[in-house]
Amino acid sequence: MTPVTESRRPARRAPGPDAPRGGPDHGAWFLVLPALVPILVLSVGPLLYGVLLAFTDAQSGRTEPTRWIGALNFQDLLHDTLFWESFRIGLVWAVGVTVPQFLLALGLALLLNQNLRLRWLARALAIIPWAMPEVVVGIMWRLVYNADAGILNETLRDLGLGDGHDWLSGLGTALPAVVVVGVWAGLPQTTVALLAGLQNTPRELHEAAAVDGAGAWRRFCTVTWPALRPVALAITALNVIWNFNSFALVYVLTNGGPGGRTRLPMLFAYEEAFRYGQFGYAAAMGCVMVAVISILLAVFLAGRLRGGDKGGDGA
Amino acid sequence: MRTSKGARAGQYAALLAYLVFLAFPFLWLISVAFKPPRELAGLHPTWIPENPTLDNFRQAFDEQPLLHAGLNSLVAALGAAVIAVLVATPAAYVMARRRGRFAKAATGWVVVSQAFPFVLLIIPLFLVLKNLGLINSVAGLVMVYVVWSLPFALWMLAGYVRAVPRELEEAAAVDGAGPLRTLVSVTAPLLAPGIVATALFAFVTAWNEFFFALVLLKTPEKQTLPVVLTHFIGAEGVADLGPLAAAAFLATLPSLVVFALVQRRITGGMLAGAVKS
Numbered sequence: 001m002t003p004v005t006e007s008r009r010p011a012r013r014a015p016g017p018d019a020p021r022g023g024p025d026h027g028a029w030f031l032v033l034p035a036l037v038p039i040l041v042l043s044v045g046p047l048l049y050g051v052l053l054a055f056t057d058a059q060s061g062r063t064e065p066t067r068w069i070g071a072l073n074f075q076d077l078l079h080d081t082l083f084w085e086s087f088r089i090g091l092v093w094a095v096g097v098t099v100p101q102f103l104l105a106l107g108l109a110l111l112l113n114q115n116l117r118l119r120w121l122a123r124a125l126a127i128i129p130w131a132m133p134e135v136v137v138g139i140m141w142r143l144v145y146n147a148d149a150g151i152l153n154e155t156l157r158d159l160g161l162g163d164g165h166d167w168l169s170g171l172g173t174a175l176p177a178v179v180v181v182g183v184w185a186g187l188p189q190t191t192v193a194l195l196a197g198l199q200n201t202p203r204e205l206h207e208a209a210a211v212d213g214a215g216a217w218r219r220f221c222t223v224t225w226p227a228l229r230p231v232a233l234a235i236t237a238l239n240v241i242w243n244f245n246s247f248a249l250v251y252v253l254t255n256g257g258p259g260g261r262t263r264l265p266m267l268f269a270y271e272e273a274f275r276y277g278q279f280g281y282a283a284a285m286g287c288v289m290v291a292v293i294s295i296l297l298a299v300f301l302a303g304r305l306r307g308g309d310k311g312g313d314g315a
Numbered sequence: 316m317r318t319s320k321g322a323r324a325g326q327y328a329a330l331l332a333y334l335v336f337l338a339f340p341f342l343w344l345i346s347v348a349f350k351p352p353r354e355l356a357g358l359h360p361t362w363i364p365e366n367p368t369l370d371n372f373r374q375a376f377d378e379q380p381l382l383h384a385g386l387n388s389l390v391a392a393l394g395a396a397v398i399a400v401l402v403a404t405p406a407a408y409v410m411a412r413r414r415g416r417f418a419k420a421a422t423g424w425v426v427v428s429q430a431f432p433f434v435l436l437i438i439p440l441f442l443v444l445k446n447l448g449l450i451n452s453v454a455g456l457v458m459v460y461v462v463w464s465l466p467f468a469l470w471m472l473a474g475y476v477r478a479v480p481r482e483l484e485e486a487a488a489v490d491g492a493g494p495l496r497t498l499v500s501v502t503a504p505l506l507a508p509g510i511v512a513t514a515l516f517a518f519v520t521a522w523n524e525f526f527f528a529l530v531l532l533k534t535p536e537k538q539t540l541p542v543v544l545t546h547f548i549g550a551e552g553v554a555d556l557g558p559l560a561a562a563a564f565l566a567t568l569p570s571l572v573v574f575a576l577v578q579r580r581i582t583g584g585m586l587a588g589a590v591k592s
Contacts, residue, residue: 028409031494032417035406035465042462043428046439053438104333111330118330124575125337131574132341132567133523135541139563140344142554149360149556151343157359184340216322241430248525252545269434274530279438286435294430 053283060277073284082260083268083285087292090265092175094244097182102236104183105190112191113198130188138252141181142168168254174261178253182243190235197231198224233304237297244293265289347560348372355556371557372565375547378558380535381565384543388522388566391453391539395460395521396514399468402461404510407472408498412484421469428466437530444531451533459527464517471516475509476502515577519570540566 054073058066077083108126112119129137144152145167153164167177205223214222247266250256256263256271265285273282342362347355349367354360375381410421440459441450449455479502487497503510525541532538535546544566547559 028413028415028417028494031405031409031498034402035469038402038458038462039424039465042440042443042458043431043436043465046436046443047431049439049443050435107329108333111326111333114326116326116330118327118334122330122334122337125334127571127574128337128341131519131523131570133525133541133544133570135523135525135544136344136563136567137340139544139548139559140340142548143347143556143560144340144343146556148358149347149355151339151346151360151362154360184336187337238429245431245433247433248541251525251529252548266434270437270530273434273438279442283435283438286432286438290430290432290435293432 050283051287053280054287055284056280058279058283060274060279062277066280069280073281074288076281077284077288083265085260086263086265086268087289089175089261089263090244090289093179093182093246093250093262093264094240096175096179097186097243098236098239100179101183101186101190101239102232105187105194106232108187108191109194109198112195126188126191129185132185134185134248135252137181137185138249141184142253145177169258171258171261174254174258178250178262181249181253182246185249186239186243190239193231193235194228197228201227233301237301240297240300241293244289344560344564347556348564350557352557371561374555375558375562375565378555379543379546379562381540381543381562383536384538384540385566387453387537388539388541391456391460391528392518392521394453394457395464396518398457398461399464399517400472400510400514403465403468403472403513404503404506405495405498407469408476408502410469411473411476412481425466425470433526437527440527441530450531451537453532453537453539456528456531456539459531460517460521460524463524463527464520467520468513468517471513472506472509475506475513478509479505512577515573519573519577522570522573 055068055070056066057069057072108122112122132140144150147153147164147166150164150167152167156162156164165173167173201224206219209219209223244264245266246264247270250262250264250267251270254262256267269282269285269289272278272285346362346364348371349369350360350364351366351368351370354365406421410418444450444455444459447455449458483501483505484497487501492500523541524539528539528542529545532542535543544559544562547562548554
């Protein structure tokens, strides 16, 4: 034992102020640095820079120096009806995608948790939407929705349900059509998260409940759901954020059209920044988007969590 | 627990509906990719092409620089995957093994970064990269992809590190190995499957990425596959469906293959062996 102890370097013994148990800290910093530097330079830094830009009149390709203009961008934004219309569409899209996505994913996860044949096939097929480039997902559904050569209209014609529509360019159908694609594209991630949550539910409780004569619905409410709740909340919150920030799908499907009916806030800000070169104004949009989504999520999560306590499920 | 026959039938019907919903768009993409123009123009399209052809693929390569774009995508995705893993593994190790301020901050950042607003990030990033002369360059894109895939890589790798028994590392420390030495010669070999899985995920993410590539790459000879694919769609949204489908199908194959590999990989095996012996 003695020679081994002696071979330790002295640094190992000295516990720094926040030194964790065991191990020197200088070594740890050296290990962390390669990840920390790029994160600071290309992620944290730009984020702060972006917030500052929102208070300037920065434009692309301008020769005069950029000036501070205070909250002018935000004042303009407040009266920008086009932006708020786009924001409204973004919220409709985010909720319209997230809710059906959650319900469908919950159904699929419950099925996959059963001992069914063809389960492997469902798992294999679920890879398709998940692994595919979003651009290809968009292209693929354009082919499905295509007015003449699309399979959707052909199927409707075969079933005698009318002549079909020009789904993506119809004023009324464009947003619902795009929402369906959003649901399809995000289904696997949500299913996998929920399935992982399901596999953590205590089996014995299930069996005990079944012995006591509880039906499937009761078992779900009293055993499965309390255990699944935390996962369900987390994935729903993430889905709302991801969907609200979604860009590529709609860019390829409709590019915001027809007449702005599917112009998500991300598309709006992208055009403002990189087509019209209004960097400062677009950055202000970004700030507003983040702020509003953060507040909505905080309210949603706070409400849900409190509800859980009241229910007394011990979640 | 027994399930009644009626319920079972219902379950199978539901599962079948899911299978159809998940699979049909992709099957339709394949169908269109192999159809000759005449079948695409006519009414009443069929699931199975009557006269399957490879012309769409030939035409797709003629219309757009697909090969070159594929190469750009490959460089960007490989670069991002390798660098992300090299940079993330040591940090994930610290994250998993220490309880200090860094571990907390890192975990917090991983969570917050999931909510990163790309709009807010892309404009300053564009300006920063422009000042560095890294606009319209695959190298600049790789840097962005590395940072972008870091949260996920850190989170995944930290999980794999936690699965490596501490006793092994403590034994190495007792033998006088420093943290770097311990990481390289004891932990990293056991992490190999996890590192490969993380790299493959980072690869697929970068291969599929569109938004950053669209903003940062300006000229066609620098652009990656997803950006070039959108060139098949004309200004008025009119597209030559056959070549579009063919190119989209080809661009998806690498993602599907790599992703299938990660999904099937079994992680436990190597670890179990190490603990037993």
